[in-house]
Amino acid sequence: MSYFDAVIGQETIIQHLTELVSRQTLPHSLLFYGEAGLGKLDMAIGLASLLLGRQVFCGHNGIEYLREVTDARIANGESEKKVESEGLPIYMDKGDAFWIRPMKTTLKVEQWYTLLQDHLSVAGLGNRVVIVDDFHTANAIMANAMLKTIEEPPVNVYFIIITDKINTVLPTIVSRCMGVSFQAVSDDALRHAFKDISAEGNLEEAIAMSNGNPAVVKTLLSQGSISMLDTAVRWIRLLGTDAKWFSEIALISEKLTREEALELMHWLRLVARDMMALKCGALSAQLQLPMHRITLLKVLPFWSMSALSSVVTETLKAEQALRLHIKIALVVDGLSIALHDAREEV
Numbered sequence: 001m002s003y004f005d006a007v008i009g010q011e012t013i014i015q016h017l018t019e020l021v022s023r024q025t026l027p028h029s030l031l032f033y034g035e036a037g038l039g040k041l042d043m044a045i046g047l048a049s050l051l052l053g054r055q056v057f058c059g060h061n062g063i064e065y066l067r068e069v070t071d072a073r074i075a076n077g078e079s080e081k082k083v084e085s086e087g088l089p090i091y092m093d094k095g096d097a098f099w100i101r102p103m104k105t106t107l108k109v110e111q112w113y114t115l116l117q118d119h120l121s122v123a124g125l126g127n128r129v130v131i132v133d134d135f136h137t138a139n140a141i142m143a144n145a146m147l148k149t150i151e152e153p154p155v156n157v158y159f160i161i162i163t164d165k166i167n168t169v170l171p172t173i174v175s176r177c178m179g180v181s182f183q184a185v186s187d188d189a190l191r192h193a194f195k196d197i198s199a200e201g202n203l204e205e206a207i208a209m210s211n212g213n214p215a216v217v218k219t220l221l222s223q224g225s226i227s228m229l230d231t232a233v234r235w236i237r238l239l240g241t242d243a244k245w246f247s248e249i250a251l252i253s254e255k256l257t258r259e260e261a262l263e264l265m266h267w268l269r270l271v272a273r274d275m276m277a278l279k280c281g282a283l284s285a286q287l288q289l290p291m292h293r294i295t296l297l298k299v300l301p302f303w304s305m306s307a308l309s310s311v312v313t314e315t316l317k318a319e320q321a322l323r324l325h326i327k328i329a330l331v332v333d334g335l336s337i338a339l340h341d342a343r344e345e346v
Helices: 011-022 040-052 060-075 080-085 109-120 140-151 171-175 187-200 203-210 214-223 227-241 245-253 258-279 290-302 305-323 328-344
Strands: 029-033 091-093 097-100 128-132 157-163 178-181
Touching: 011 040, 029 040, 040 060, 040 128, 040 157, 060 080, 060 091, 097 109, 109 128, 109 140, 140 157, 140 171, 187 203, 187 214, 203 214, 203 290, 227 245, 227 258, 227 290, 227 328, 245 328, 258 290, 258 305, 258 328, 305 328
Parallel strands: 029 157, 029 178, 097 128, 128 157
Antiparallel strands: 091 097
């Protein structure tokens, strides 16, 4: 059994990190970055376990550990509603492994100060590891507080910072960490990882749609669809065929979180690319979203090639606006109007 069993693919990273640990040359600050779902958190937990010589935060993405914490909080008298809505400032496994997660939606500087004052201010007897999850949710105050620490880290303390959005991380933090870039997983690795549950769905179709992302494959096999992908297809259909497109899109988008809106932009681009491929005569096997082929063929006559190209450019602009924390409703409304105008152009 390996501490990295929960990681799908990423063999090169596993080998490199293992060698650095065995040679005692692992930097004290690491930055794991790449698309959500590629195994960054499982890799961080595996590396923390390797450094400490025991399994920490057990379960895929720490799910078993988090379940135990939830049960303990409820047993201690906290309401289920509070436990569900509020995380802890710091999750700790036996005093040498620490996991900082966003509280609701944001990493707060108070969490960092609590870590430093209550846990890292006294020298430990061995290695200690701090995992900082979803670092792209941290504000500038939190980031600057972290910077001061990783510039002069406590003895035998390792920091593993995880982000889905490397472009939002301060350059000063990037320069002080060993960057570890997570890439798409090979089709063969995905087939091997999901062979035992492939009966629950079409594995080859899921792999084709995933762009090498294990989380997407798992969702497709277990649920049969992806909510934001279905929403993206519906957007394209409404923009092309429904006279009440604006109100309909506003209605289905009004409860989107920022993360869901960002995911929606990704799927809108893939839908547009498949439609462009269909215009060029592509077969189902050549599409990334073959399960939606029939629906896309129905709306294809309403979209020109230039209008579909605009989906790519406009969703990238919308992503940038979302990351600048412009109101989600304003971004969504602006995007739907821009795409409708592009489709209407002759």
